[in-house]
Amino acid sequence: MSNTQPSSSTSPSHGKLIAVVVAAALVIVLALLSAFIWPGWALNKDNASQQTTGGTSSSGNTSSDGTKDEEPTTPSIKATALPDGASELLKAMPDTVLNYARTKAEASTTWSSTSPLEEYTLTYSTGDEAKDVTLIVAQWSASDAAKTQYDALSGALTGTELGSGTVKVSGEAKGSYTAKTDANDDSKAIAVWQNDTVVFQVTGAKAAVERFYQKFPL
Incomplete structure (x- = not known):
């Protein structure tokens, strides 16, 4: 019977692949956990979209500079006096x-x-x-x-x-x-x-x- 050296069942390249997969999985898990720990991170994009598309409307005339035109409530001219002997x-x-x-x-x-x-x-x-x-x-x-x-x-x-x-x-x-x-x-x-x-x-x-x-x- 001849003497032989036992061989490893896992090659060095195979071990590196497993390490990469495990590292990637850890990154994904940490990212998901961070979304729960800091919810704003996961919602920022949606919020930005809502703020951009949101708007308000108002009635009345609006001038070219965006301000609302309003009629004055006091006269700019004087009232004419009533005739003598007014009832x-x-x-x-x-x-x-x-x-x-x-x-x-x-x-x-x-x-x-x-x-x-x-x-x-x-x-x-x-x-x-x-x-x-x-x-x-x-x-x-x-x-x-x-x-x-x-x-x-x-x-x-x-x-x-x-x-x-x-x-x-x-x-x-x-x-x-x-x-x-x-x-x-x-x-x-x-x-x-x-x-x-x-x-x-x-x-x-x-x-x-x-x-x-x-x-x-x-």
Whole structure:
């Protein structure tokens, strides 16, 4: 029987391969563990994507520099004085409403067929004639007569409704109001309301009428 040296079952190259595989496995395990220990690491990419695609929206006009345009609330022009001997009704008309100032006030007869005690037509302006609004105001001896006039005026409006409701003074209903676009020109509007024995009608550009009648104090 001859003498022989025992041979190893694992070659040096095979051992190196096992070491590489084990090292790679350890790297993967450590990476997974780090994701749990420091969750932000695994979420950073998703968060960055959400922040990039997210956004906000707002209503209103926005200028080219990204700021929101807002109408001023105080007038840039002075109100015209009322005529001498103005009645209490005419004196009750405000000098200004938001950035609108009274520029004209005179007696009128637009609704004379319904026999009001007095009637006036006033113009309110921002200084830009395109935004002027015309106000007709009249008073009757009784609220029923004023309501009849209000019903006739509001019933004749056939444009798109912009608003309607009840006029209240100190919590008590004193009449109604309605505002609609002009049936012949939807860039314009008409608002009509009754306050007890007085009826008001405002006409002008749609945006101007909507701002004006909602802030009118009477």
